[in-house]
Amino acid sequence: MTPDEVVRHSKHVVIELGAAFGHDPRYRARGRRLGLARWPFYFGGRAGVLGEVDADVVTAACGFFAPSLVAQAWSTARARRSLGRIVEVDVEECLRWGRNAYGELPGLERSADLLERVVAAADSSGRPLFAAWRSLVVQADDPAARVALALLRLREHRGGSHLIAVLAHGHTPLTAILTGPGTTKARANGWTEPWPAVPPSARGALERAEQLTDDLSARPYAVLNADERAELVELLDQVKDAYQRFRQPRPPVACADI
Numbered sequence: 001m002t003p004d005e006v007v008r009h010s011k012h013v014v015i016e017l018g019a020a021f022g023h024d025p026r027y028r029a030r031g032r033r034l035g036l037a038r039w040p041f042y043f044g045g046r047a048g049v050l051g052e053v054d055a056d057v058v059t060a061a062c063g064f065f066a067p068s069l070v071a072q073a074w075s076t077a078r079a080r081r082s083l084g085r086i087v088e089v090d091v092e093e094c095l096r097w098g099r100n101a102y103g104e105l106p107g108l109e110r111s112a113d114l115l116e117r118v119v120a121a122a123d124s125s126g127r128p129l130f131a132a133w134r135s136l137v138v139q140a141d142d143p144a145a146r147v148a149l150a151l152l153r154l155r156e157h158r159g160g161s162h163l164i165a166v167l168a169h170g171h172t173p174l175t176a177i178l179t180g181p182g183t184t185k186a187r188a189n190g191w192t193e194p195w196p197a198v199p200p201s202a203r204g205a206l207e208r209a210e211q212l213t214d215d216l217s218a219r220p221y222a223v224l225n226a227d228e229r230a231e232l233v234e235l236l237d238q239v240k241d242a243y244q245r246f247r248q249p250r251p252p253v254a255c256a257d258i
Contacts, residue, residue, distance in 0.1 A: 001230040003221035007214050011158070013236045014217075017243055018155025021097035021148070030089050035080045043070060044077030045090030049132035052083065061128045063163040064173045069190025091138055091149075098148025102242035108143035111235040114228060115150035119157075121223035127160025147239065158217045165212035169205040172196075179206045 021027055022042065031041030047058045055071040062070065077086060102108070124131035133153050140146050166176045177186045178195055179202040186195070221229055 001226050001233065003218035003229065004214065006221045006229050006233055007218040009233050010236045011214065011217065013240045014151055014154045014158060017148075017239065018151040018153075018158075020101070020243065021094045024093070024097055027093045027097070030093055034086065034089060036077060036086070039069060039073035040077040040080070041086065041090075043073045044081065044083060044086035047074070047129065048077070048083035048087040048090070049136050050128065052078070063159070063166075064177060064189055066174075066190030066192070087136070091136075094148050094152055095138075095140055095145035098151075099142065099144045101246040102147070102239050103142070103144035105144075105238055105242050107235050107238065108147055111232070111239065112143045112146035112150065114224060114232045114235070115147060115154065117223050118220045118232075119150050119153045122154075122157050122220035124157075126164050127157055130156040130160050154217075154220075157220070158213065161216035162209070162213040165209040165216065166206070168212065169209040171202065171205060171209065175202060176206055176209070179203055 022045075028038065028041075031038070031045075034041065036044060043058060043062070047061060050057060050061060055074040056067070058074050059065065059067045059070045077083070105111075119134060122130065122134075124134065130153060133156050138149055140149050163173070166173065171179070174186060174191055175196060175198055177189065177191070178198050183195065221232075224232065
């Protein structure tokens with residue numbers, strides 16, 4: 001199995017599971033306990049690893065959000081809690097979610113070992129969020145937590161790669177959103193009308209950007225041999241299946257430690 005084949009088969013696992021903890025109701029509840037609404041908690045947690053930077057830096061690093069949304073959320077996060085504390089809670093929730101979603105799977109130790117090798121081999125150039133997350137020291141000793149953290153980091157690597165690819169093919173973040181997901185997603189990310197004109201060539205450019213994103217995301221998997229890559233794909237399929245079972249509706253339970 002080639003690095004490109006790994007990405008084609010497993011990119012949706014990285015994209016979805018690398019951020020799935022942020023959709024857990026308990027995650028939002030932790031933010032509220034910090035006095036933070038959705039976006040301040042999101043940007044404080046995701047971009048707090050960059051440190052006490054200006055909102056323009058966060059906008060540049062995250063890429064696909066309106067500067068006005070980022071500025072307001074970032075200012076609120078910094079005013080109400082230390083960035084270090086917000087990141088700490090963000091990491092805690094990521095690791096907790098991984099343990100709950102697929103922590104009983106066999107083979108997680110091997111999954112973690114392979115994923116961490118890929119993370120270590122990845123090029124951080126032009127990907128400041130990935131670089132910051134990779135350098136963050138996290139005490140994640142159990143394999144489920146290690147897998148969750150590795151998937152978060154690989155998602156940031158792919159996100160940075162996508163921003164590079166979008167810009168390389170003549171799009172802005174906003175025109176890429178308008179060409180792809182559309183105006184509903186643009187509004188959700190804080191953008192407002194009037195919308196810029198999107199030429200007929202935009203769709204083809206976005207498709208080429210997606211291919212370049214895959215190509216850039218595939219490169220770190222070259223650190224594994226063909227058998228290891230095939231093994232990792234199989235292991236990630238098991239993680240995905242466990243996650244999908246975890247998402248099935250379950251009776252509510254009391255959670256005193258939210």
